[in-house]
Amino acid sequence: MKSLSRTNKKKAFRQHIVWVLSLWLLVLVSALSIVYSAHDTRNKFNELEVLRVQQDALQIEWGKYLLEESAWASYGRIEKIAIDKLSMQIPSGQEIIMVAAGE
Numbered sequence: 001m002k003s004l005s006r007t008n009k010k011k012a013f014r015q016h017i018v019w020v021l022s023l024w025l026l027v028l029v030s031a032l033s034i035v036y037s038a039h040d041t042r043n044k045f046n047e048l049e050v051l052r053v054q055q056d057a058l059q060i061e062w063g064k065y066l067l068e069e070s071a072w073a074s075y076g077r078i079e080k081i082a083i084d085k086l087s088m089q090i091p092s093g094q095e096i097i098m099v100a101a102g103e
Helices: 002-072 075-084
Strands: none
């Protein structure tokens, strides 16, 4: 009987060891997952900041292009080019012909 009791104790002890090792392994995997997640989050945040800086630079560049476009399309500039390069002139009041809709 004593030997049976001893084998049961050994079996229980082995099961206990297996459970403890399994739990430690799970704790280790969980800890490594947290470290990886924190590292990945930091990397993604750094990428986000780089993209925000690029966005700001592109926004400034876009504003400059809008200003340049408005300068190129200004009425004064277009009128000057029409007069100088195309020899156009503003018609006098007598040269203007009004056309009614539907005619």
